[in-house]
Amino acid sequence: MHRTRVYAVLIDTPEAQAAEAASFWSAALGAAARVDKREPQFTVLPDALPGLVTVVQSVDDAPRFHIDIETDDVRAETARLLALGATEVSDWLECRTLRAPGGHLLCVVPVHSDPDYFAAHAHTWP
Amino acid sequence: MHRTRVYAVLIDTPEAQAAEAASFWSAALGAAARVDKREPQFTVLPDALPGLVTVVQSVDDAPRFHIDIETDDVRAETARLLALGATEVSDWLECRTLRAPGGHLLCVVPVHSDPDYFAAHAHTWP
Numbered sequence: 388m389h390r391t392r393v394y395a396v397l398i399d400t401p402e403a404q405a406a407e408a409a410s411f412w413s414a415a416l417g418a419a420a421r422v423d424k425r426e427p428q429f430t431v432l433p434d435a436l437p438g439l440v441t442v443v444q445s446v447d448d449a450p451r452f453h454i455d456i457e458t459d460d461v462r463a464e465t466a467r468l469l470a471l472g473a474t475e476v477s478d479w480l481e482c483r484t485l486r487a488p489g490g491h492l493l494c495v496v497p498v499h500s501d502p503d504y505f506a507a508h509a510h511t512w513p
Numbered sequence: 514m515h516r517t518r519v520y521a522v523l524i525d526t527p528e529a530q531a532a533e534a535a536s537f538w539s540a541a542l543g544a545a546a547r548v549d550k551r552e553p554q555f556t557v558l559p560d561a562l563p564g565l566v567t568v569v570q571s572v573d574d575a576p577r578f579h580i581d582i583e584t585d586d587v588r589a590e591t592a593r594l595l596a597l598g599a600t601e602v603s604d605w606l607e608c609r610t611l612r613a614p615g616g617h618l619l620c621v622v623p624v625h626s627d628p629d630y631f632a633a634h635a636h637t638w639p
Contacts, residue, residue, distance in 0.1 A: 393542065405615065408613060408615030415582075415597055415599075437564035437634070438562075439562065439563065451578070452578035489527065489530040489569075490530070490576030
C-alpha cells in the first residue's frame with residue numbers, strides 16, 4: 388500500500404527565455420515569484436494554482452509542462468505508472484522521470500508537502 | 514476592472530494516442546474519465562487536480578499542455594496578457610489562444626465555473 392498526490396505543475400521553459408517566462412507567469416497568474424537560491428533553475432510561484440506548487444523551470448529542451456507526483460513510496464508508484472503504460476526517461480537525484488502514453492512527462496518524487504497535508508489529500512493505492 | 518481565475522489544465526495529446534493517454538491519466542491520478550459527447554475531443558477528469566478542471570484533449574499537434582484562464586471580460590484579459598508579452602495565436606469560438614514568453618500556450622475563455630465559485634476565487638485586475 389502506498390499513497391500519492393499531485394504536488395506540482397512545472398512550466399519547463401528553454402533557458403534563454405526562462406526569466407522572461409517567469410515574469411510573465413507571475414504577472415499573468417497574480418502570484419509573487421521566488422527564485423530558489425540553492426536551485427536557481429526553479430522559480431516558484433506560490434499560490435498560482437490552488438493546492439499545487441507552480442514552478443517555472445529553466446530547461447535545455449523545447450517548451451513543455453510536467454507534473455510532479457509526490458509519494459511515500461517512489462519505487463511502488465513508479466512501478467504502478469509503468470504498469471499503466473508509462474516509460475522510463477531518467478533518474479535525477481530522487482526524481483524518477485517517466486513519459487506518459489501520449490508523450491507528456493511526469494516525475495515521481497518523495498513527499499515534499501507537510502506530512503499532515505499530504506495525508507489529508509493523498510490517494511491510497513492497494 | 515475585470516476578474517480572472519485559472520479554470521483548467523489541458524493535456525493536449527496527438528489524436529492517435531489521445532484515448533490511451535486519457536486512460537493513463539485517469540488511472541494515474543485516480544480520477545474517473547468522462548467524454549463530452551458534444552465535444553468528443555475532450556475527456557474530462559473531474560477532481561484530478563484540486564479546484565481545476567483537468568482535460569485530455571485530442572489535438573493535431575505534438576504533445577503539450579495548456580492552461581485555460583476564465584474571465585468576465587475576455588477582451589480586457591487578452592489585452593492584459595498581450596501587454597505582459599504574450600502573442601496571439603488564434604481565435605476559436607469564444608477562446609482566445611495566446612503564446613506566452615517561453616513558448617507555452619494559454620487560452621482566455623468566458624467564465625465556465627459557477628458564478629459564486631468564480632467570484633470567491635478570482636483575481637481582480639484594475
